[in-house]
Amino acid sequence: MSANETLVLALPKGRILDELEPVLAKADIQPEAAFHDSRSRQLRFATNHPGLDIIRVRSFDVATFVAFGAAHLGVAGNDVIMEFDYPELYAPVDLDIGHCRLAVAEPKALVKDDDPSRWSHIRVATKYPGITRRHFAARGVQAECIKLNGAMELAPKLGLCRRIVDLVSSGKTLAANDLVEVDHIADISSRLIVNRAAFKTRPREVGDWIERFREAGDAV
Amino acid sequence: MLPAGLRDVLPPDAAYEADTVERLIAVFSARGYERVKPPLLEFEEALLSGAGAALSQQTFRLMDPVSQRMLALRADMTTQVARIAGYRLAKVPRPLRLCYAGQVLRVKGSQLRAERQFAQVGAELIGTDAEAADAEAVSMAVEALQSVGLQRLSVDLNLPPLVGALAAELGLDPELTAELRQALDRKDAAAVETLAGAHAKLFLGLLQAAGPADEALARLERLALPADVAAGAGRLARVTVLLRAALPDLTLTVDPVEHRGFEYQTGVSFTIYARGVRGEIGRGGRYTTGDDGAEEPATGFTLFMDSVMRAMPPAPPGQRVYLPAGTPHDEARALRADGWVTLAGLESAADSAAEARRLGCAHLWQDGRVVELD
The missing domain is CATH 3.30.930.10 (Bira Bifunctional Protein; Domain 2)
Structure with missing residues (x-):
C-alpha cells in the first residue's frame, strides 16, 4: 500500500525544468541532490516532504502518467493537455511559465499564391496530430497528419509536406528555414495538472498542493 | 483473439x-x-x-x-x-x-x-x-x-445543472456556455478566466469551491449566486447534512461544476x-x-x-477437498453442507494426495476425515 500513499509529482525533462525551479522553491519543494545532476540515471526522487516524490519524464508522458493515476500531480503545457484531451486530467493552476504558441507555418514562397478558403485536404507534419486534425476539422478541412517527433522545419524543405504545426516562441527557427507563421492555434503555458480520482479521494493533501502551486505561480 | x-x-x-x-x-x-x-x-x-x-x-x-x-x-x-x-x-x-x-x-x-x-x-x-x-x-x-x-470509499457530490442555470441567468450565449462548461469540466483555470470575462471571479470561485465537503459548501455559500442557483446549492448542503448523519466516517467532497x-x-x-x-x-x-x-x-x-x-x-480461496473415487455419497453431501467444495475422483488414483494437489485441492478426504495437504 505504501507506494500508493506517497503522492507523485511528474515533471517534464528539458527546458521547462529551469523555469520551474523558482516555482518549486516558492512551493517549498526541494528535490534530493540527484535531481539536479543531469548525468544521474535515477528516475524517481525524494523531496523534503516525506509524502511527496518527484519523477522526471518526457513532457508528453507527464500527462499520461497523471491521467492514469500513476502520478497524482504534474506540470505540463496546455499543448500536451490539448493533444491528449484526457478526461481524467484537471489543470487548476496556470503557472505562467513556458510561454509560447502553437501555430501553422508554411514556406514563404507558398504564401502569396495560397488561398486557405479553397482547401479541402492538406498534409501537415506535426508532433500534435490530435490538435491539428481538430483545428482544421473545425473549418471543414481534412488534415492528413504526419507524426514527427522533432525537426519539423525540415519537412517542407525536403518535400515531406508543405505545412507544419509546431510550437513557436521567438520565431527564429521558422525564419531560418524560410517558413512563415500563417495561422495561430493556441497560446501555450505550463499548467499544474492533477489526476481526477486523486483530487476526489485525497481532497486535503491534493488540495493543499494545488493551493501552494497557486500561490507560487502568483508570486513568481 | x-x-x-x-x-x-x-x-x-x-x-x-x-x-x-x-x-x-x-x-x-x-x-x-x-x-x-x-x-x-x-x-x-x-x-x-x-x-x-x-x-x-x-x-x-x-x-x-x-x-x-x-x-x-x-x-x-x-x-x-x-x-x-x-x-x-x-x-x-x-x-x-x-x-x-x-x-x-x-x-x-x-x-x-x-x-x-x-x-x-x-x-x-x-x-x-x-x-x-x-x-x-x-x-x-x-x-x-x-x-x-470495499474500503476507503469517497463520494463526490455534484450539481450538474448549476453551470447551465448560472450561465442562463447571466445571459451568456449557448456557444460560450458550452466552451465554458468544457473548461470547467477540465478545471482549466486559465481558460475559465479568459472565457468568463466579466464573470471570471464568479466562475473561478465555483472552480475553487471544489474540495472537502464542509469547506466547499462554505465557499459556495459565500459566492454571489443568483437566487435560483443558490437554491440548488442550498439543497446540496442539506443533503450533505443528511449524509453526514447516515455515514459519519465517509469521505465527502463537493464539486459544484x-x-x-x-x-x-x-x-x-x-x-x-x-x-x-x-x-x-x-x-x-x-x-x-x-x-x-x-x-x-x-x-x-x-x-x-x-x-x-x-x-x-x-x-x-475456496476450500476444495478431493474425494477419492468411491467415497460414499452421504459423506460427500455432509462435506458440501459444511461449506466444502468437493472434487470427486472419477477413477481410482494410485496416489490420492498427488491427485488432489494436481487438481488444486489443499485438502484430501481420507479415512473419514479431512486431511490438510502441505
Whole structure:
C-alpha cells in the first residue's frame, strides 16, 4: 500500500525544468541532490516532504502518467493537455511559465499564391496530430497528419509536406528555414495538472498542493 | 483473439464477480428495492429517446429481421428501468423502488475503462422529489459497497445543472456556455478566466469551491449566486447534512461544476471513488423520467462492476477437498453442507494426495476425515 500513499509529482525533462525551479522553491519543494545532476540515471526522487516524490519524464508522458493515476500531480503545457484531451486530467493552476504558441507555418514562397478558403485536404507534419486534425476539422478541412517527433522545419524543405504545426516562441527557427507563421492555434503555458480520482479521494493533501502551486505561480 | 474491449472472465474471477453482484442486490432488496430484468435489445427509438439520447453514439445497433426495424443494444440500464416504471408499473404506488443487474455493451471503451462490455448493478427511486431520497441513494450505494468489502470509499457530490442555470441567468450565449462548461469540466483555470470575462471571479470561485465537503459548501455559500442557483446549492448542503448523519466516517467532497457523465441529471448527483483505484466505482443522481405531461422526479445510481472488482480485496480461496473415487455419497453431501467444495475422483488414483494437489485441492478426504495437504 505504501507506494500508493506517497503522492507523485511528474515533471517534464528539458527546458521547462529551469523555469520551474523558482516555482518549486516558492512551493517549498526541494528535490534530493540527484535531481539536479543531469548525468544521474535515477528516475524517481525524494523531496523534503516525506509524502511527496518527484519523477522526471518526457513532457508528453507527464500527462499520461497523471491521467492514469500513476502520478497524482504534474506540470505540463496546455499543448500536451490539448493533444491528449484526457478526461481524467484537471489543470487548476496556470503557472505562467513556458510561454509560447502553437501555430501553422508554411514556406514563404507558398504564401502569396495560397488561398486557405479553397482547401479541402492538406498534409501537415506535426508532433500534435490530435490538435491539428481538430483545428482544421473545425473549418471543414481534412488534415492528413504526419507524426514527427522533432525537426519539423525540415519537412517542407525536403518535400515531406508543405505545412507544419509546431510550437513557436521567438520565431527564429521558422525564419531560418524560410517558413512563415500563417495561422495561430493556441497560446501555450505550463499548467499544474492533477489526476481526477486523486483530487476526489485525497481532497486535503491534493488540495493543499494545488493551493501552494497557486500561490507560487502568483508570486513568481 | 477476441475483439478489442471484450474478454473472457476466468476462474476464480467470474464466480467472484457473480457472487459480488448478488450480494449487492441483496443489500438493495433488503431495503425494499425490487429487482427488474429488462431485455438486452430494444427498438432504437425507444431505447435512445429522452435521457437515453446521451448514449446514442455509444450504442451498438442491428437490424431486426423480424420487424425490419432498427434495434439498439443497451449501453446503460437506467433508461430501461425508467421506462418500466413509467409504463408497466405506472399504477404501482410511489415512491417506487427498483433494482437491477445486467451486462451493457458500448461502442468504445474509455481511457480508464477499455472494456466495451461490463456489468452494471444499480437501483432507482422513482416518484419522489424528497431530499431524503437523494441521501438514501448515496447512503445505500455506499453501504452496499462496504458490505462486499470495499474500503476507503469517497463520494463526490455534484450539481450538474448549476453551470447551465448560472450561465442562463447571466445571459451568456449557448456557444460560450458550452466552451465554458468544457473548461470547467477540465478545471482549466486559465481558460475559465479568459472565457468568463466579466464573470471570471464568479466562475473561478465555483472552480475553487471544489474540495472537502464542509469547506466547499462554505465557499459556495459565500459566492454571489443568483437566487435560483443558490437554491440548488442550498439543497446540496442539506443533503450533505443528511449524509453526514447516515455515514459519519465517509469521505465527502463537493464539486459544484462537475458535469461530464451527468448529461441527463437535473439535481443533486454523485460519483463514488475508492482511494487507490483509478476511475469511478459508480455514479448517480437526480433526473426526470416519463413522457411530457407524465414526468416524475427520480433519483438512483449505477455501480460499474469492472471498477468494483478492481477495488475488491482478492478473491478468498475456496476450500476444495478431493474425494477419492468411491467415497460414499452421504459423506460427500455432509462435506458440501459444511461449506466444502468437493472434487470427486472419477477413477481410482494410485496416489490420492498427488491427485488432489494436481487438481488444486489443499485438502484430501481420507479415512473419514479431512486431511490438510502441505
